[in-house]
Each structure stands twice: as C-alpha cells, then as structure tokens.
Amino acid sequence: GGLISSTAVVINFSELSKKTKKIIHPFVIGILLAYVAKLIRVLLEISFINPEIFPLIIVPFSLMGITAVLLSVFFWFRSRTDTTTSYSDKDLALKSPLQLGTAIKFSLLLTGLLFVTAYVSKYYGSGGIYITSFVTGLMDVDAITVSMGNLSLRGEVTAITATTAISIAVMTNTITKGFIVFFFASRPVALRIISSVFLIVGVGVITLIVYNP
Numbered sequence: 001g002g003l004i005s006s007t008a009v010v011i012n013f014s015e016l017s018k019k020t021k022k023i024i025h026p027f028v029i030g031i032l033l034a035y036v037a038k039l040i041r042v043l044l045e046i047s048f049i050n051p052e053i054f055p056l057i058i059v060p061f062s063l064m065g066i067t068a069v070l071l072s073v074f075f076w077f078r079s080r081t082d083t084t085t086s087y088s089d090k091d092l093a094l095k096s097p098l099q100l101g102t103a104i105k106f107s108l109l110l111t112g113l114l115f116v117t118a119y120v121s122k123y124y125g126s127g128g129i130y131i132t133s134f135v136t137g138l139m140d141v142d143a144i145t146v147s148m149g150n151l152s153l154r155g156e157v158t159a160i161t162a163t164t165a166i167s168i169a170v171m172t173n174t175i176t177k178g179f180i181v182f183f184f185a186s187r188p189v190a191l192r193i194i195s196s197v198f199l200i201v202g203v204g205v206i207t208l209i210v211y212n213p
Contacts, residue, residue, distance in 0.1 A: 006038040010177045014185035024188045025079035031181060031193055032072045035174060035200065039065045042145050042170060049149030056163040060207040061170070067203045071196045129157065133165040137172030144169040167208055171201045 010031050017027040039061050047054050129148075136144045145166050152162035178197035182190045 006034040006041075007173075007177065007180070009034040009037075010180055011184065014181050014189070017186040017189040018184070021186045021188075024186070024192070025075045027185070027189050028075050028192045028196075029072045029079075031177075031189075032068045032075070032196060035068045035177070036065050036072075038141065038173070039068075039170070042141055042166065045142065045145050046149055046166070049146060050153040050162075053149070053152055053159045053163050056159055057166060059211050060167055060204050063207050064170075064174075064200050064204045067200050068196070071199065075192065129161060129165050130168055133168040134172050137169030138176050139173075141166075141169045141173045164208065167204065171204050174201055174204075 013027045013030050013034075017023065043054070043058065043061055046057060133144050133148075148157065148162040148165050151157045152159055157165075174197055178194050181193040185193065
C-alpha cells in the first residue's frame with residue numbers, strides 16, 4: 001500500500017490505532033515503513049523520468065530511509081520484549097488503504113503544477129520553486145517529483161534546483177504525515193511517530209546541507 005499511497009496507509013493505521021489502543025508498535029512500524037515506501041517510490045520515479053538527477057538525490061533519501069528502517073527495527077524489538085499487551089489478527093482489522101479517485105486527483109495536480117513551477121521558475125527563480133515545493137509537499141510528493149524531473153530534463157531548471165525542490169517536498173510531506181498521526185492516532189503511537197519524524201527529517205536536512213556533490 002505504501003508504494004501506491006503512503007498517506008492512505010498513515011491515515012488508515014492512525015485511525016485503527018485509536019480503535020485498538022492496546023496495539024502500538026505494529027502501527028508505528030507500519031507507518032515508518034510507509035515512509036520508506038514513499039522514498040523508494042520517488043527514487044523510482046526519478047530514475048525513469050530523469051536519471052541524471054538520481055545520483056544527486058540518492059544520498060539524502062537513502063539516509064532518511066535507513067533512519068526509518070532502523071527505527072522500525074528498534075520498535076520491532078520493543079514489541080518483542082513487550083509482554084504487557086497481546087492481540088490477534090482480528091484486532092488489527094486491516095482494510096485496503098487505496099482510495100478511489102486518486103489517479104484523477106493526481107493528474108489534475110500534476111497539470112497545475114507543471115504550469116505553476118514553469119511560471120515561478122521563469123519569474124521568481126529557484127526561491128519560487130522551493131516555496132511551491134514546500135506548499136505542494138503538504139499534500140503530495142509525486143506531482144512535484146514528476147514536474148521537477150521533466151523541467152530539469154528540458155533544461156528549464158538546474159539539476160541541483162530540482163533535487164532540492166523534491167527533497168523539500170518529501171520532508172514537508174513527512175512532517176505533514178506526522179501531524180496526521182498526531183491528530184488521528186492513539187497517543188502512544190503519535191508520540192513515537194512524532195519523535196521518529198524529527199529524526200528522519202533532521203537527517204535529511206543535515207545531509208542536504210553537508211552533502212554537496
């Protein structure tokens with residue numbers, strides 16, 4: 001599910017965690033792995049659309065993904081040693097995270113973004129693109145990834161600008177998912193995810209600042 005819609009997975013798991021409050025770590029791990037799936041999906045999109053910027057973005061994305069995986073392993077060990085709670089598969093009551101109309105919404109968002117990013121790139125430079133990436137990242141990362149990949153492929157923005165814009169969108173989207181969990185998940189799940197989000201985004205920001213290919 002995370003490879004197709006990580007946001008749907010996060011919302012689904014968050015809501016389920018409130019209905020089955022005795023289950024904590026499985027939902028935390030599921031949400032963290034949805035983050036990893038999102039990063040993998042963006043990397044795959046970039047590799048197909050514009051492979052030239054792939055080497056620029058693989059380092060920060062890999063480190064963020066590794067951080068999320070390590071956190072998942074940590075919480076898995078915590079769940080193994082936690083003998084205070086027990087549950088069955090019926091308690092999880094998992095449902096499909098996919099939502100109808102996603103493809104239509106994505107197409108409309110992508111079309112609008114292609115026009116917006118081309119406009120702000122022409123009149124406001126990279127600063128305008130970064131603001132657009134931040135705002136777009138609140139809702140979606142795929143549209144800005146496709147848009148930046150195409151614009152950089154056509155030479156309308158530099159590879160560095162495209163890489164930074166995509167990274168901003170991904171980190172913004174990660175923070176947004178943290179807020180979703182905070183408002184919709186049980187408190188134990190929310191606290192674990194919020195602290196994890198700080199670590200994942202922190203690694204991404206530091207890597208972008210330090211790593212200068």
